[in-house]
Amino acid sequence: MQLIQENPDLSAYLAADEVIDHHHPRVRETAARLAEGVADSYEYARAAFDFVRDTIPHSQDSGDLRVTWRASDVLEQRTGICYAKAHALAALLRAEDIPTALCYQELGVVHGLVAVRFAGAWHRQDPRGNKPGVDARFSLGGERLAFTPDQASGETDCPILYAAPHPVVLDALTSARDRPHLWETLPAAL
Template identity: 50%
Template sequence: MNFDSEPWAYLEASEAIDLEHEAVQSLASLLREGDDLAFAQTAFDYVRDDITHCLDAGDPRVPWRASDVITAKTGFCYAKSHAYAALLRAAGIQAGLCYQDIDGTLHGLTAALIDDRWVRLDPRGNNADIDVQFSATEDRLAYPDRPVHPTVYAAPHPAVLKALQVHATAQDLPLPKATVL
C-alpha cells in the first residue's frame, strides 16, 4: 500500500470524516467494548449491517459526511467508508480511504491499521451477491477479483467528494470514473 499523507493524518478529522461530531462520538462510545480489534470489528459490522447502501435500499438521499451517514443510516459505498473511518479514528485507530476499479468506476473502501497491519475492509453492505466479513489479517472486499488502487488516502479523493456533494439524489449520481486516480 502507498499512503498520500503522514501517519498522523489518518487520525485527523476532515470535512467528510467529521469524527468530532456528536453523532460519530456517541456511536463510537456506544460501540466501544473491549480492545481496538474488538471495536474495529463491531464498528465494521455496524456500518456494514445497520447503515444501508442507498442504491440497495432504494433510498434517494446522498449523505457524504460521516455524521450524516450515521444519522441517515444510508449512503453510497464511499460515504459508508467515511463513516467507518470516522468511527475508527474516533477510537484512536488509524484509518484511510481506498478505491477499487469496478468496470471503470470507483468503489469506496476503508483501510485500517489493526494489530500493526494495514487491511482493506469493505463496509459496503452485504446482499444476495456479496458477503464480506471482518478480518484483521487480510483484505476483505465485496469485489475481490477487481483491481484495488494502491493508495490509502487520508481524506476522500476530490472527485468522489464532489460527486457526492453536488447530486441531489442517489439515482442521479454519476459514479466517479476510475481514471481520476
C-alpha cells in the same frame, strides 16, 4: 498488493475534517456506544465495521434516493453508498484513535472502502453491506472484500491510502441532486 500511504505521517489518518467529522456529537455518541464492553481496539474496530455494514443500508440496495457524504449525516440518516459508508466507518474508527485510510477499487466505477492500521500493517475492509453475491467481512488475516477486481476486464485495486476522500469522489457526492443523478455521475477512475 502493497498499499502506499499518500501521507507518510500516520497522524493524517487520525485527523478530522468536514467529511470524516469524528468530533461531531453523533459520531462521538455512536463510538461511545459501540465501545461499551469491548476488550480492545481490535474488538471495537470489528464492532464498528459490523455496525456500518449491517445497520446502515447501501442506498442502492434499499432504494433510498438521498445522497449522504459527511460521516455524521450517514449515521443520522442511516443511508449511503459505499463512499459514504466508508466515511462513516473511518470517522468511527478515528474517534477511537485507530488509524484509518480511505481506499478505492476501479470496477467500471470507483468503489470506496477503508484500510485500518493494526500491528504495523494496513488491512483493507469493505463496509458496503452484504446482499446475495456479496459477503464482506472484517478480517486482518486476509481480505474479505465485497468485490474482487477482474484484471482481464481492466478492473484494479488502487494501492494508494488516502487520508481524506479523493476529490473526484467527494465532488460526485456533493454535486448529486439525488442517488439516480449520482449514479449517472459516478467516477470511472481516480
